[in-house]
Amino acid sequence: MSTRDLSVIMAACDTEAYVGEAIASVLESADRLLELIVVDDGSTDTTADIARSFGEPVRVIHQDNRGAAGARNTGLAAARGAFIGFL
Numbered sequence: 001m002s003t004r005d006l007s008v009i010m011a012a013c014d015t016e017a018y019v020g021e022a023i024a025s026v027l028e029s030a031d032r033l034l035e036l037i038v039v040d041d042g043s044t045d046t047t048a049d050i051a052r053s054f055g056e057p058v059r060v061i062h063q064d065n066r067g068a069a070g071a072r073n074t075g076l077a078a079a080r081g082a083f084i085g086f087l
Helices: 019-029 047-052 067-078
Strands: 006-012 033-041 057-061 083-086
Touching: 006 019, 006 067, 019 033, 019 047, 033 047, 033 067, 047 057, 057 067
Parallel strands: 006 033, 006 083, 033 057
Antiparallel strands: none
């Protein structure tokens, strides 16, 4: 049995058209996944709702729009894994 020690961070803003497919891809292919952190960077569409619909291990964090770098930094601060991946 492998240890779950990977946190994947996904910055997202108004990505309802493809966020579900991106999340599904990570969940299907990321070995040792502890969590997928989707940082909703001020979306005005249903991005956060779609991400939340996946349940664990997907975590959704909402913030006012700070841009991709700001969203990645928010996700990094919240990550619990020993290893980090960005999508």
